[in-house]
Amino acid sequence: MDVNGSSKMCIEAEGGKDSYCLEIFSVEVESVKQDVMHLERLHNSLQESNEDIKKAENSGMMRDIRGRLKTDLDDLFKLAKQINKKYEGLVRANAAQRGSADDQVRASMISDIIEALQLIMHRFQSLRSQMETDHRQIIDAKFYAITGEKAMAEAIDSLIASEAARAPLHREVEHGKDSVAEAVAEIEERRDAMREIRRNLMALHQVLLGIATPVTADALGGGNRAAAAGGDEAAPSGGGKGGGTGTGSLNDYEKETRKQAYIAIVIALVIIIVLVLSILRVDNQFENTATA
Known part of the structure; x- marks a missing residue:
């Protein structure tokens, strides 16, 4: 059943409307939860691919792994957009049914989805960080195996970021060793995989960011985020445009701006006091001179 049509069906239903609407809403919530479970399976698949990447011994193995990664990553992005669309439909349905006896129940269901997405987002962020750390360590080890020397940080950065992984290994490449050429090809495959x-x-983080924003159940049931979902003011307060958390507190930028303003005011007051004291001191000196 389409989430966007659930509120319409509730309006058209006669007798026991609240329970009927809640039943439809529950089905759609369960559909989103199933998608979140699919996200978790894809997360686990990426973890397994990372282990395979660490064990890969040549560019051919890396190309095979990249093929699997591409499938998982494509599915991941499509699924994230699907979850986002379903979630927006739930928020609209919740707003359309505001004032029923089931307000708090629906708000709790939406909060559960937000909590689940926050958790999976953190897991993907941690995985990305771990994969990048592993990648750097592997490149460092490859460099040492080829050159017999410990790589400088700049050389590792170049191998990770450069389009030409051969540059930091130019001396070995010039010798024309097949093993070195294969190692360079493997490094390039690893680099491209990590970029993808x-x-x-x-x-993925940007797509889910508008959903997995901290918000209280009261706000969902009372009209902050969910109530606004029926019109132009429905944009989640913490959406992809860098909004706040929806809690009404100052964000980091506002806090820093206010702090700088206070500092500027204090500095200005100190300067004024120093100037006034200097003027008074000069006046006293003139008066003493005149008296003498």
């Missing part, structure tokens, strides 16, 4: 992972996981 980083880009897709950051895109």
Whole structure:
């Protein structure tokens, strides 16, 4: 059943409307929860791929892993957009049914979804960080195996970011060793894989960010975020445009701006006091001179 049509069906239903609406709403909530479970399975699959990446011994193995990664990452992004669409439908349905006896129940269901998405977002962020750390360690080990020297941080950065992984290993590449050429090809495959992972996981974060924003059940049931969902003011307060948390507190930028303003005021007062004291001192000196 389409989430966007659930509120219409509730309005058209006669007798026992509240319980009927809640039943439809519950089905749609369960559908979103199933999608979140699918996100968790994809997370586990990426974890397994990361273990395979660490064990890969040549560029051919890395290409095979990248093929699996591409499928998982494509599915991940499509699923995130699907969850976002379903969630928006739930929020609209909740707003359309405001004032019924089931307000708190629906608010609790939506809060459960938010909590589940917050958890999975943190897991994906941790996975991305771990994969990048593992990638750096592997490149460091590869560099040492090829050159017999400990890589400088700049060389590792270049191998990770450069389009030409051969540059930091130019001396070995010039010798024309097949093993070195294969190692460079493997490094390039690893680098491209990590770029795809980083880009897709950051895109996933942006898609889910508007949902997994801290918000209280009271706000959902009382009209802050969910009530606004029926019109132009429905944008989640912590959506992808960098909004606040919806709790009414100052964000970091506002706090820093206010702090800087206070500091500027204090400095200005100190300067004024110093100037006044200096003027008074000069006046006293003139008066003493004139008296003498």
